[in-house]
Structure formats: C-alpha cells, structure tokens
Amino acid sequence: MKIISFEGIEGVGKSTQIKLLTNHFQSTGISYEQFREPGSSDAGEKIREILLDKSLQLSSSTELLLMFAARSELINQKINNSSAEFVILDRYFHASVAYQGYGRGINLDSIYQLIKITECPTPSLTIILDIDVETGFKRKAADTKDRIESAGDDFFEKVRAGYLEIAKDHDYIKVVDADDDPEAIHQKIISLIEEINHD
Ligand code: TMP
Numbered sequence: 001m002k003i004i005s006f007e008g009i010e011g012v013g014k015s016t017q018i019k020l021l022t023n024h025f026q027s028t029g030i031s032y033e034q035f036r037e038p039g040s041s042d043a044g045e046k047i048r049e050i051l052l053d054k055s056l057q058l059s060s061s062t063e064l065l066l067m068f069a070a071r072s073e074l075i076n077q078k079i080n081n082s083s084a085e086f087v088i089l090d091r092y093f094h095a096s097v098a099y100q101g102y103g104r105g106i107n108l109d110s111i112y113q114l115i116k117i118t119e120c121p122t123p124s125l126t127i128i129l130d131i132d133v134e135t136g137f138k139r140k141a142a143d144t145k146d147r148i149e150s151a152g153d154d155f156f157e158k159v160r161a162g163y164l165e166i167a168k169d170h171d172y173i174k175v176v177d178a179d180d181d182p183e184a185i186h187q188k189i190i191s192l193i194e195e196i197n198h199d
Contacts, residue, residue: 039070
C-alpha cells in the first residue's frame with residue numbers, strides 16, 4: 001500500500017485533482033481508498049464539525065490536538081488496515097505543520113512529536129498544490145467560509161510559505177503549480193506517481 005497525500009491552501013483545486021486521479025485509477029483497474037482529513041472515521045467526522053464550526057472559539061493548541069485526535073482514528077481504523085494499492089489522502093499531517101505550525105505559530109518540534117506519538121505512516125508521495133492566496137480565495141469566492149477559512153490573508157500567506165518550506169525537507173514532497181489547466185496538472189501528478197511506482 002502506498003499513501004499519496006494532497007495538500008495546499010484553500011482554492012488550490014485538491015478536490016478536482018483527487019477526482020481526476022480516482023477516475024484514472026478506476027479506468028486503469030488500480031485499487032484505492034480515499035479519505036479526508038480531518039474526518040473519514042465516525043469520531044473524525046464529529047471532530048471535523050467542531051473544528052470547522054464558526055460559532056466556536058478554539059485555542060491553537062486545541063485545534064492542533066483535535067486534528068491529531070481525528071488523524072489517530074483515521075490511521076488506526078482505516079489507513080493501517082487498508083489492502084488497497086493506494087490510499088489517497090485529502091490532507092495529512094503536513095497540514096498540521098503548515099496550518100497550526102507556520103500559520104498559528106505553534107512550535108514545530110511539538111508538532112513533530114505528535115506525528116511520532118500517533119505513528120503517522122510516511123506517504124510515498126505528497127503533492128503540494130501551490131497557488132497565490134488571492135487567486136485561491138477568488139476560486140472559492142462563492143463558498144461560505146468555515147472557522148479556519150475565516151482566518152484572513154496573512155494567516156494563509158504563512159501557511160503557503162510553510163508548505164513551500166516543508167517541501168524542501170523531503171524528496172517525497174513535490175510542489176506542483178496549481179495555476180495551470182486542471183488536465184495539465186493531472187498529467188504532472190500521473191508522472192509523479194509513475195516515478196514512485198518504479199521505486
Ligand atoms: P478541507 O477544507 O481541505 O477539507 O480541510 C479542512 C480545514 O482544516 C482546512 O481549512 C485546512 C484545515 N486543516 C488544518 O488546519 N490542519 C490539519 O492538520 C488539517 C488536516 C486540516
């Protein structure tokens with residue numbers, strides 16, 4: 001089983017790319033399971049509701065711990081039990097580093113400790129779809145903003161910069177320009193997956 005995770009700020013087109021990828025896997029007979037974070041377990045979906053609820057004020061550390069609580073359920077209930085060839089994740093622990101670490105300002109070492117404690121399996125490929133904050137939000141202009149999306153442009157500038165910083169640390173993390181035609185982006189992603197399949 002290989003994990004492919006998708007990351008990026010709001011409006012980068014993660015959902016479109018995940019849909020194109022799952023269509024590709026279906027048409028080529030490749031087995032996969034798809035999960036979202038936070039969520040995709042019974043407890044995780046309830047935790048997601050709390051995390052995105054605009055009427056709640058949560059401290060940054062509460063936000064971080066809830067992300068990892070949901071993640072721990074996903075790992076133990078779904079990811080570790082998957083017999084599919086690929087597990088596709090709509091966000092994973094890099095989101096906590098980018099959003100709660102670089103965005104909210106929580107010490108990165110504490111986040112890496114939580115990654116250890118929850119024994120997060122390392123992905124084979126992490127795709128960071130990158131776009132500037134203004135373009136990302138323009139794409140989502142019609143949507144109602146949830147609690148995290150309401151954080152403001154400065155926050156998202158930090159999150160974006162954080163993602164680009166994280167990508168420097170590991171070879172399995174790839175930055176893909178998201179300001180391109182969706183089909184062209186999809187083809188780039190297919191090439192990246194072919195590379196990991198040869199490993
Ligand atoms: P989504 O909109 O991509 O489904 O993600 C839900 C929100 O949660 C999104 O604003 C990003 C945020 N998030 C974090 O802040 N930290 C995390 O660890 C994860 C997984 C998501």
